[in-house]
Amino acid sequence: MDTEQVEDVRLVVYRAFASDGAPPSRVDLARRTGLAPTEVDEALRRLHEHRDLVLGPDGQIVMAHPFSAVPLGFSVMGRRTLWWGGCAWDSFAIPHLLPEEDEVLVATRCPGCGAPHAVVVRRDAPPESDLVAHFLTPVDRVWDDVVRACGNQRIFCAETCVTNWLERTRSDRGCVMDLPQLWRLARGWYAGRLDRGYQRREPSAAAEYFHEVGLRGPFWGLPRA
Numbered sequence: 001m002d003t004e005q006v007e008d009v010r011l012v013v014y015r016a017f018a019s020d021g022a023p024p025s026r027v028d029l030a031r032r033t034g035l036a037p038t039e040v041d042e043a044l045r046r047l048h049e050h051r052d053l054v055l056g057p058d059g060q061i062v063m064a065h066p067f068s069a070v071p072l073g074f075s076v077m078g079r080r081t082l083w084w085g086g087c088a089w090d091s092f093a094i095p096h097l098l099p100e101e102d103e104v105l106v107a108t109r110c111p112g113c114g115a116p117h118a119v120v121v122r123r124d125a126p127p128e129s130d131l132v133a134h135f136l137t138p139v140d141r142v143w144d145d146v147v148r149a150c151g152n153q154r155i156f157c158a159e160t161c162v163t164n165w166l167e168r169t170r171s172d173r174g175c176v177m178d179l180p181q182l183w184r185l186a187r188g189w190y191a192g193r194l195d196r197g198y199q200r201r202e203p204s205a206a207a208e209y210f211h212e213v214g215l216r217g218p219f220w221g222l223p224r225a
């Protein structure tokens with residue numbers, strides 16, 4: 001199996017998530033790539049090892065960022081498609097990645113108090129909102145358990161709800177940002193991911209991108225000032 005065949009499988013997975021909101025089945029993957037089922041499995045394993053997607057314990061496709069096959073606290077409604085939004089970062093990235101979706105409705109609940117929140121996320125301008133995002137896991141530890149890290153990148157009513165949630169879950173504060181900052185982070189992060197030959201960006205090696213979008217401090221692998 002060559003790298004082009006692995007790339008074929010990657011593209012079918014991403015494009016199926018983009019159009020259907022869900023990953024393709026193994027049968028679909030074999031049919032659309034012309035590969036044998038064992039080759040599909042081998043390609044998925046390689047993509048998982050390379051962090052181009054995340055397989056669960058039974059080999060099922062769990063995530064292909066920014067898409068998720070499992071609920072992590074967000075839904076994203078487009079014109080014709082409904083996605084599990086992955087985390088706050090992933091949900092905000094979807095309109096930037098899909099040319100035909102210039103705005104989506106992101107829905108979630110505050111982990112602090114349970115209040116429901118819905119935000120229209122557009123491609124052309126950041127949302128106006130008083131809500132805040134809190135990310136628990138510093139970027140250099142995201143891939144220790146990427147599903148857990150994503151599941152803890154959430155949107156809260158305000159700082160007070162973040163503080164209450166951190167106390168209740170006995171967690172250390174990560175990074176709090178406003179929604180325009182979250183939008184700037186999400187805007188270019190996944191650029192090119194639906195195209196052939198995409199090279200993914202490792203969060204721990206993306207200091208320049210984080211700096212450019214306005215983030216600072218050791219949480220992002222950057223100096224404070």
Ligand SMILES: [Zn+2]
Binds near residue numbers: 112113156157
């Ligand atoms: Zn709240």
Ligand SMILES: [Zn+2]
Binds near residue numbers: 065086089090
């Ligand atoms: Zn995520």
